[in-house]
Amino acid sequence: MPDITVTLDGKPVSLDGSTLRDLITDARVVAARVDGALVDLSSPVAGGQSIVTVKADSADGVQILRHSASHVMAEAVKILFPDARPTIGPATDDGFYYDFDRDEPFSSEDLAKIEEKMNELVGQDAPFVRKEMGRTEAKAFFEQRGEPYKVEIIGDLPDDVETVSLYEQGSFVDLCRGPHVPATGYLKAFKLLSVAGAYWRGDERNRMLQRIYGTAFPVPKDLRAYLTFLEEAKKRDHRKLGRELELFMFSEDLGPGMVIYMPKGGRLRTILEDFEKKIHFKRGYDIVYGPSILRGRMWEISGHMDNYKENMYFTEVDGQVYGIKPMNCLSHILIYKSKVRSYRDLPLRYFELGNVTRHEKSGVIHGLLRTRQFTQDDAHIFCRPDQLIEEITSIIDLVEEVMAVFGFEYTMEISTRPEKSIGSDADWEMATRALIDSLDKKGLPYDINEGDGAFYGPKIDVKIKDAIGRQWQCATIQCDFSLPERFDTHYIGSDGEKHRPVMLHRVILGSIERFIGVLIEHFAGAFPVWLSPVQAVVMNITDAQAEYAASVAEALKAAEVRMEIDLRNEKIGFKIREARVQKVPYMVVVGDREKEDGTVSIRERDGQQQTMRVDEFIALVKSSDPVI
RNA sequence: GCCAGCGUAGCUCAGUGGUAGAGCAGCUGAUUCGUAAUCAGCAGGUCAAGGGUUCAACCCCCUUCGCUGGCUCCA
Structure with missing residues (x-):
């Protein structure tokens, strides 16, 4: 050679x-x-x-490792459950899965058995062997093996594909592009996590398959770290913390997906809403309020009846149909239309903390992150076409600024025209262009999400993550040429003629409920001082300082420090422990020393202590307020 | 909505075909204490709801409701 x-x-x-x-x-x-x-x-x-x-520990390497693990899992399943028909089994961001068609459900005991068998297969260190096969030949091969899903996949390949690749390891052969690790022995750390249903090809009209989720890492240490992370994330779950910190609750009697804010959650929400009102006022938004139920006729004009009906609740008043609002736009359009608008008046920005109701499918409801009633920090901007890019840009600026205040990292996506939608192609094209240009102008990265827009226009979505890395949409900016048309809105231009304004729908936090949910997980319940429902707990060491403690509490209250007072006959360690469990940022301890000196002993969440005067402490608390 | 699992005291969880237990929380009393849990006593549950099987059901079966993890959908 x-x-x-x-x-x-x-x-x-x-x-x-x-x-x-x-x-x-x-x-x-x-x-x-x-x-x-x-x-x-x-x-x-x-x-x-x-x-x-x-290498195994690179991004590509881990992906290959996980994909190979899914093949080994499929082999184990086929050995143990010959009636299971494999479908697809890719790697994901944090692991892998494989979907099987099988009449009997997999139990958690089955999972343990499968994992055991996988260990055995890994021990055999069987090589992954790549084979090329003619398309027809491959089809016949899988037909003969009784794997109709593989046959279907081959059948659906583009016409110009003549050969396909197969990977064989041990007794298992899969249709697969590869690449794979050289042999099963390379899989040194994996674990099966859960079973779930999944529709064949992600379409709810198709058969439901059984998906087994697992994960794999280059070395056992990484796997352990990931499992520990999942454990830790459970402790940060907003539903758990919401109960423990007495922020919010749900009630079976009341109905699913309906949030009840308890006093401390109510405070948190008020703080957020006050923050929002202030920040919007400063940026030229007008605060408005619209009703929750609107005549059915309004929803017909808007197109909701045709495109959104299954998500809406309806009621009848005096023999007439009313729709409970799933969006806030219609009242805002009526405000716009309440008088003749000049081109000089634009842009007009209407802001509403609007409570909307949407009939979400029962299986999707999830704590505060997906509810049936939620409050949007919603605004509708009416502007001239020439103002569009500037308005979109300044909304993005606002998103950046607000996310920085909370310390969130986020990703952006542009969603284009969906199948079910209203408006002309030209308008959709123009609107989509405006969104893309605005992001390009700011040099921000984004993904394109084809066909995922709202029914009335394309949108930019901003997504933030919960404790276990699931992404949730918060901000969204939607460009709309249709509703101004449908409601025949206009302004008088400098030429004295009527012109059609463009409408922007936008939210920054998105749903206040969802945002609070992610906020809880992000901070693990230990909110920054300015957001904490309880900023300080005043506690005395013995009854002898009860009066002094009360006077300190009075001073804090007068200065609008959100505080509680703990005068119970308990040891100071016990009171501290309770305040810590409640994640209160400051513990204000007063004993004889403080009483004598007219000071307070401040203990922070991290255990640091310092003695200061009450006015100094008040200034410390106030210093955490964000500058907006 | 679909698939799977789950539902026992306010919370976290034991439990068995012969009619229910712990820890924490709560209440009462004692203790007056310096930065993550003082001690003792008391009280608390139609075992999610409805129906069925059985001499007997919290346990087995069915239905409904709710929750959890996914899928589909979505702020």
Whole structure:
């Protein structure tokens, strides 16, 4: 065999072997990128190629590891449950899954058995072998193996695909693009996590399959760290903390998806709402209020009856149908239309903390993150087409500023026209363009989400994460040419003619409920001082300082510090412990020393203590208020 | 809405075909104490709801409601 020269991780190397494996000896390497394409280590080497090794602990490597783990899981399932028909089994951001069609459900005991079998298969260190097969041949192969889902997938491949790749390890063969780790022995740390239902091809009209979720990591230490993370995340779950901190509750008697704010949750919400009112007022928004039930006719004009009816609640008043509002826009349009508007008046920005009601499917309700009634920090901006980009840009500025106040990281997506929608193609094109241009102008990264827009217009969505990394939409900016048309809104231009304004729907926090939910998880209940429902607990050491403690509490209350007083006949350690469990930022301890000096001993959440005067403490509390 | 699992005291959880237990919280009393739990006593549950099987059901079966994890959908 002649010598071949390639570059390996940037360095020129010559070799006389024939596959990547001959060249790469490092056991941590699971695959390679050859001229940019991910391939197996069993791939042949040709001269002049640029080869970059992919280690198990790299992003690509972990993905390959997990994908391979899903194949091993499928093999284990087929061995233990021959009636299970494999469908698809990809890697995900934090693990992998494989969907099976099987009449009997998998139990958690089954999961343990499958995991045990996987360990056995990994112990055999069976190589993953790639095979190419003609399309027709592959179809016949899977037909013969009794795997109709694979046959369907091959059948649905584009016409120009003539050959497909198969991966075989041990007794299992899967239709798969690869690449995979060289052998099952490379899987050193994995765990099966849960079983769930999933529709074939993600379509609810299709058969429901059984999905087994698992995860895999390069080394056991990483797996343990991930499992610990999941445990820790459970402690941050907003539903658990909501109960423990007495922020909110749900009641089976009241109905699912309906939040009840308890006194401390009510405070938190008030703080957020006051913050919002202030920040919007400062930016030229007018605060307005609209009713919750509107004549059915309004929803017909808006297009909700045709496009959103199944999500709405209706009621009848004096023989007439009224729709309970799922959105706040209609009242705002009526305010706009209440008089003739000049081009000089625009933009007009109407802000409402509007309580909306949507009939969410029963299975999707989730604590504060998905409810049937929620309050949006909603605004509708009516502007001239030439003002559109500037308005969108300043909304994005506001989003950036508000997210910074709370310390959230976020991602953005642009969603385009869905199937069920209203308006002309030209308007959709123009509106989508405006959103894209605004983000481009600011140089912000975004993904495109095809067909995911609102029925009346495209949108920019901003997403933030909960404790276990699930993404939730908060801010959204929606560009709308349709509703101004449908409600025949206009302004008088400088030419004295009537013109159609453009309408922007936008929220910043999104749903106040959802935002509070994510906020709780983000801070694990230990809110920054300015958001804490209880900022300080005043506690005396013995009855001898009860009066002094009360006078301190009085001073704090007068300064609008949100405080509680704990004069119970308990040891100071006990009172401290309770305040800590409640995640109160400041404990104000007063004993004889403080009483004598006219001071307070301040204990922070981290255990730090310092003695100061009451007015100094008040200033400390106030210093946490955000500057907006 | 679909698939699977779950529902026992305010909370966290034991429990068995022969009619229910712990810890914390609560209440009462004692203790007056310096930065994460003082001690003792008391009280608290139609075992989610409805129906069925059984001599007997919290336990087995069915239905409904709710919750959890996913899927679909969505702020």
